[in-house]
Amino acid sequence: MSTRVEQREQTRRALLAEGRRRFAADGYHAVVFDDVAKAVGVTKGAAYHHFGSKAGLFTAVVRETQEELGTRVAAAADAVADPWDSFVAGCRAFLAAGADPEIRRIVLVDAPAVLGWNEWRDMDDAASARHLREALCGLMSAGVIASGPVTPIARLLSGAMNEAALWLAQEPDDASLDETAAALEGLLAGLRIP
């Protein structure tokens, strides 16, 4: 509490957390930067000292949220041994994550518009899409799905799951999740080798 580096980190984390709450609840545009700082008990100057701009704070929030999402999905996938089932478990975990308003609003809706699609793509690739590609590659090597160019399939699946996650946030019941997961498996069946 007394050392400078501690204090700095504490303020930074508080701003990040408060920003994350507000960005998720109200959307990027409706959040006023000064209010975030005041809610934490510091002034705008402090927030600018840490993040440089409103978009800077948002970027940090997106990164944090993205990484958590990636970790969560990877954990769900790693909990299953069979390659194919592991893959399906990961997809399911991603779909379920869409119910989380922080992921929904921050990562899927606002981030592409605020950061620009190119930056968003880079961050998404580092946090999620990369894992997807690797998983698909693994399935190909294991002979579970047909070999071929991985990238376009990964992009299609990534988009499909992003969109589906947004829809599932509207109907957060297990039945909808199951139905969507089943439809997704139906599509993936096209790639499988019997």
Next chain:
Amino acid sequence: MSTRVEQREQTRRALLAEGRRRFAADGYHAVVFDDVAKAVGVTKGAAYHHFGSKAGLFTAVVRETQEELGTRVAAAADAVADPWDSFVAGCRAFLAAGADPEIRRIVLVDAPAVLGWNEWRDMDDAASARHLREALCGLMSAGVIASGPVTPIARLLSGAMNEAALWLAQEPDDASLDETAAALEGLLAGLRIP
């Protein structure tokens, strides 16, 4: 040029066209409303008289662009007789449309964030997704694909194609388009009845 209703419509169309250009080129946030009006030769007051707000103009632009896209895709699909090939042709047309920066930036990137995802979803459904669902229903009735719940499949496919279209805008060569279309057909193959 003299009657009032003519003049009104002319101004409205000019604002719409200029807005569309700028929103596509610079993104919603970077466009300044007053500049759009000035570029058309009227003042901000006129633009507010017509559209009520910056978001109002943007909404009108999105609607126009969405409808054009829907028409374009439907036309491509209708040009082919065989149900399955018609469906594939429609998907391909949609993917190719992603290369258009107006569609890309306005409809796919900015619209969800500016209008909110719910409103965006409604507009997208009216312009595109509805056609997709109907096409899938038709394929089911015709016995081309397996029967089942259409909605989740339509959502997955819609998201997949939206994302793929954004990627294809980065690599606007025919090879990438073909590769993506092939991957999409690979997924769709999971639904087909042999």
Next chain:
DNA sequence: ACCTTCACATACCCAAGGTATGTGAACGCG
């Protein structure tokens, strides 16, 4: 003990969205 660094606070600027009000030409009506 002294000076430097740095995490903030304070005060200010200005771009841009939005609004309230004015105005003159087109339109309906007798």
Next chain:
DNA sequence: CGCGTTCACATACCTTGGGTATGTGAAGGT
């Protein structure tokens, strides 16, 4: 044709909010 009304704009103004320049006092090194 004269006259009041409507309405498509113009003008002037307000306000919010992101961003910046500068000050300050306490922590940290020497």
